[in-house]
Amino acid sequence: MATPDTAVPKLVVVDDTNPSIQYSPASAFLKDTSGKLDGRGFGGPVFNRTLTGLNGTSNNGSLTFQFNGTFVRVMVAAEGSYGWYCNVDGNHLITSFTVDTNQVTNYIACDSEGTLSGTTGEHTLAVNFFFYPDSPSNSSLWLDSIQYQPLPSDPLDTVTLRIHNSDPSISYSNSSGGWSFQGLNSNATDLTGTSMSLAFNGTSATLYSVNFGSPTQYNATTAFYTLDGKSTYFDLPGSTTTANSGGNTTNISNWPLFTISDLSATQHNLNVATSYNSTPQPQYLGIEYFIIQTNPANSSSTEGSANSTGIGSSLGDSSGSTGHSTPVGAIVGGVVGGVTIGLITILLALYLWRRRRRNLQYLLDLSAGAPADPYQPNSAEYLINPEPPMQSASTTDRPVSSGFFANSLYHSGSDPAASTVAGSSRASQPAFDPDRLVSMKNAQSLQVRDEQLLRSELRLHTDSGVRLPAPNEREVIDVPPTYTED
Structure with missing residues (x-):
């Protein structure tokens, strides 16, 4: 009985047209690619629709095939009266089987059963075809394929696998x-x-x-x-x-x-x-x-x-390499380049912000050295003065209220340059302190800067970050009312 497929479920199939199969004498073997035997019996179509074999009027012939494996079998198609025998390595005759003539195609002619089990070297399969003297002239015997079980370590590259x-x-x-x-x-x-x-x-x-x-x-x-x-x-x-x-x-x-x-x-x-x-x-x-x-x-x-x-x-590990990889140098270079551009952009934005801050400080301090009357409506201080000092009805020493400028700009003492304003005597006032005026202006500058920062917007650009005004856009610079070109 032939070895069941359940014992050898995975086999390499070698078609009869494969050049690794050597026929002798080559001139005696015929080829069929028409599938003329496919519908003859219950064996079904032959493999790959090709056959190589002999007919009853030809001489007998043989074939050889070399392989590495632990099992081998020969598939044939035949009609009429014929015979064959198979061996491996010249001295191991392997089992041949009697077939049902109603099958015609996909016969298992012989297999090695357990003869090659455990072997690891290369083997040579030899098959001899022959006809009996009284075989009808329409008899034919064809090789369909050779099927073998490869060694466990053998790759399965570009093979036909059953x-x-x-x-x-x-x-x-x-x-x-x-x-x-x-x-x-x-x-x-x-x-x-x-x-x-x-x-x-x-x-x-x-x-x-x-x-x-x-x-x-x-x-x-x-x-x-x-x-x-x-x-x-x-x-x-x-x-x-x-x-x-x-x-x-x-x-x-x-x-x-x-x-x-x-x-x-x-x-x-x-x-x-x-x-x-x-x-x-x-x-x-x-x-x-x-x-x-x-x-x-x-x-x-x-x-x-x-x-x-x-x-x-x-047939190949799906997790294997696909042959496409990303160079490590390209990845590192991209990361370093991105970080460098980001740092340059942040430093440029910080530089522009600090320059704007210095310009703003300079504009706010332009009038620090001009001790104008803080109560005049035209002065910059008037705009941010919450309340003017209260005046006494007396023309002599006038008390100074607890207003902002009263506490910040003056100290105790009489004003030697008292004068009359709108018919009333301006008596001795606290002496003016210029150092405190500068301190006040610095405090105001910091307050204005903080308010501007709250209203500002920082934009991070992927390029240099520098934005120039449009040609038709005028640049606006805010200066105090005491600022002059001189």
Whole structure:
């Protein structure tokens, strides 16, 4: 009995056209790309629609193939009367199997079973094809593919990978029990809305199924797959016949349901599900195996080793390098440049603010040395004087009120320069103190600066921050009334 797929769920597939397979004599082997045997039996279409082999009128022939792996098997298609035998490394004859002539395609001719288990070196597979003397002239024997299990450490770059439905990388949403083994190596469901998922790194993916038709005939329906978030419907064909089925519908294996090609060499997420429909006796959605074309070695995804349990890791870790990185120097330079521009802008704003403050202090102190009468309406002090000193009815020593200027500008003593104003005698007043006038002006300047700062607005610019007045805009400078050009 052939080794079950559940024991080797992940295999590398080498097509019969691969140049690493050596045919001898090369002139005796024929090629077929028409798929002429596809509909003959229940084995289903041949892999990649190509075959290389011999017919009953040709001489016998052989082929060899070198590989690193722990398991190998040979897939053939055949009609009529024929035979073969296989060996590994010249001295290990491996098991050959008797086949059902109604299958015609996708035979397992021989496999190594446990012969190569635990080995790590390179092996040579040899297959000999032959016909019996009484074989009909229409007999033919063809190589379809060679499938082998690579070493656990081998990369899976640019290979064709066969993922059986039992592989752990395939996840089934089976909480409702919709998925079940339906025979012919297939996990299938006819329950509406049942799904499965597969993550893989590759440039194409094909789902192979079983078209069920015996003992029950099933009707065509639809299902859909979602790749990277985009959904597409595909057909589940109704039951059909083969050339060897006597006109009755039958079960056909290796039936391709859909192929997704020309994918980017990155990781993809594939979900397959049954549709919500009311088709009576609908065809099963069957998962037999997937064929994945893996990414090349120089792709953006790093390929994993063959012993990985999940297809996401065995075909490339999705967290691997994408080949794009930002230089550290560019990041540091950008940060330093941004900080430098910010500091320059802040220092420039501080410089302009301090210059404005000095100009304002200068303008407020222009009249500090001119002790004009603080009570005259024309003086600057009058504008901010809360109350004038009260005058006595007497023409002699006039008391000074407790007003601001009375306490700030004068000290006790008589004024030798007393004069008469509006017919009244201006008697001795407290002596004028110029030092206190300067102190008062400084206090006023600080108060005005604080009020201006409360009304000011600091604008932080990404450029130099310098703003010049428009050509038609006049510059306004405030000066006290005692200011002169001299």
